[in-house]
Amino acid sequence: MARIVIVSNRVPSSAARGPQAGGLAVALKDCLKDGGLWFGWSGETAPQTCADVKIGSVGKIDFATIDLSREDYRQFYVGFANSALWPLLHFQPGLVEFDRAHFETYLSVNRIYARALAALIEPTDLIWVHDYHLIPLAYFLRALGVENRVGFFLHVPFVPASLLSVLPRAEKLLRMLCAFDVVGFQTHEHLRDFEDCVRNMLNVTTDVAGPIIVDNHPVLAIATPIGIDARSFARQAKRSAHSRVAKRLDESMQGRALIIGVDRLDYSKGLPNRFDAFGRLLDRFSEHRLKVSYLQVAARSREDVAEYQRLKRDLDRRAGEVNGRHAEFDWVPLRYITRAISRATLAGFYRKARVGLVTPLRDGMNLVAKEYVAAQDPDDPGVLVLSRFAGAAEDLTEALIVNPLDADEIAEAMHQALTMPRAERKARHEKLFEKICQTTATTYCRDFLSALLGGPYDVLT
Known part of the structure; x- marks a missing residue:
């Protein structure tokens, strides 16, 4: 050969x-x-x-x-x-x-x-x-x-x-x-x-x-x-959900639902729009106040490119505004991390998240969308909110597909995901998982x- x-x-x-x-x-x-x-x-x-x-x-x-x-x-x-x-x-x-x-x-x-x-x-x-x-x-x-x-x-x-x-x-x-x-x-x-x-x-x-x-x-x-190797990642997520760090996450959530986003810190990922959308979720759908937290992992990259430096400053400001407007003494609604977290650890975090937020302005594929689907518990899965401009959207049509430039549409999709009946979540996940097992x-x-x-x-x- x-x-x-x-x-x-x-x-x-x-x-x-x-x-x-x-x-x-x-x-x-x-x-x-x-x-x-x-x-x-x-x-x-x-x-x-x-x-x-x-x-x-x-x-x-x-x-x-x-x-x-x-x-x-x-x-x-x-x-x-x-x-x-x-x-x-x-x-x-x-x-x-x-x-x-x-x-x-x-x-x-x-x-x-x-x-x-x-x-x-x-x-x-x-x-x-x-x-x-x-x-x-x-x-x-x-x-x-x-x-x-x-x-x-x-x-x-x-x-x-x-x-x-x-x-x-x-x-x-x-x-x-x-x-x-x-x-x-x-x-x-x-x-x-x-x-x-x-x-x-x-x-x-x-x-x-x-x-x-x-x-x-x-x-x-x-x-x-x-x-991705979806079945292997699913097994890893099941194991990682019981890890020490995943238990720390559980304890910090205090029973709240978790929304998760994982991206490089890049202007193509739509992060400013996403932060605004989470703020609008809390503004428009008051039933989620104190009941949900959004964790955004955005590992820094290309720090010697000026546009990336400007983006980080903008996100720091927006995260502060969301938390300043909505936080309580015992609740930080938006958790924002700019360092990398291992793939194994993230697998466990995905499994615990009720919503996977993948809303790039443009992306070739975006494997985070597929990893989030693979990581879910099939008996009680979370919901993927996915940009129509991610390559993954061409196939993963059972996700909640949004325009990443419309913060209100993203907020509405998060609300729909958080309130979606279990039977619908399972039906969507079953079809999505079958697809990611076919394209590996x-x-x-x-x-x-x-x-x-x-x-x-x-x-x-």
């Missing part, structure tokens, strides 16, 4: 490479169970960026990393990737900060990644590149003579041509994306938006079966939604790698 080479901007840290790894490592564990290579940035800065590779191993997996210079980190990662591409792909053109030098550094770093990777790969390797930081990578690999099958998966949303064209150099970037053999998206909507861009910006026909031909190169565009991390890896290989690929053999 071909060796799998995973490429991502950031390689899991040493502490995250074992069985407790989270995020992308969890999603890809099945396709790496027989070994493979994971290549990308070390997370460290050096005097200069170069293609010198450091290699280490954990079990059967080799981890190959390079360092970035501080200036390349600033221009490639903070600059173009997260101050231009990230807001654009999350439908926030007003937040796009384009700098020609940042774009050129973005290309330069991808060129260095390609040179370092080309020295490591073998002729039969399947190369699977992840996310928006590395859109030009296949283009530069081809320039070095690499003929391996190279696939790309975008974990964030994609945008239609009318929006992508806002970005300077968008056409060049789109052509580079089409140098991959397979390009995967989380939802059919994102796939349609990609086809719209190819059709309207590159003047290429997309209404034919099979690959799209761009610059004489066939690129197959597919939708392969990412998932295993099916995600299998479907993408089968497309990349050009035939069936069984990640479990």
Whole structure:
């Protein structure tokens, strides 16, 4: 079987490479169970960026990393990737900060990644590149003579041509994306938006079966939604609900219902609207006063990006306003934490929560929605309130679907969830759980790698 080479901007840290790894490592564990290579940035800065590779191993997996210079980190990662591409792909053109030098550094770093990777790969390797930081990578690999099958998966949303064209150099970037053999998206909507861009910006026909031909190169565009191992997560949640920390949460709640939200501290997650919505729940539905608490976990990220610093200050203020207006001496209605909590601990918290609040302004998929569903007690489940603009909403239609820009609609959905009869909660949960058991991390890896290989690929053999 071909060796799998995973490429991502950031390689899991040493502490995250074992069985407790989270995020992308969890999603890809099945396709790496027989070994493979994971290549990308070390997370460290050096005097200069170069293609010198450091290699280490954990079990059967080799981890190959390079360092970035501080200036390349600033221009490639903070600059173009997260101050231009990230807001654009999350439908926030007003937040796009384009700098020609940042774009050129973005290309330069991808060129260095390609040179370092080309020295490591073998002729039969399947190369699977992840996310928006590395859109030009296949283009530069081809320039070095690499003929391996190279696939790309975008974990964030994609945008239609009318929006992508806002970005300077968008056409060049789109052509580079089409140098991959397979390009995967989380939802059919994102796939349609990609086809719209190819059709309207590159003047290429997309209404034919099979690959799209761009610059004489066939690129197959597919939708392969990412998932979780729902049954395993359900078992973990059941165990974690009896942990010491979960019991501490129980004691602090004093019999009140729990609403929970878990996100990175990011403007795409709709957190200001969510805080306002919780305040309106207490304003409009007085029966919930003293009877419900909302726990928002929002781990800080990208703290060197100015927009994220402004967001944290805004949320601090809004949380203070909600609590200042509604709190009693023995009740803090909104609990707001800006540090990470382990996935195992969160599993237990999800199981205890009457409402799971997942209301991003845009999201590629949002696995918190699926984890919340998986964690529920099937005999007395909570209710998922889900943004219509999360990729998960394409499939999880039995959730309470809301527009995340409408704080009153979110408040009404929270009220509906808190007062929903048990029979309806069970019926909704049963259908949702069945769906998340069908679209898993295993099916995600299998479907993408089968497309990349050009035939069936069984990640479990």
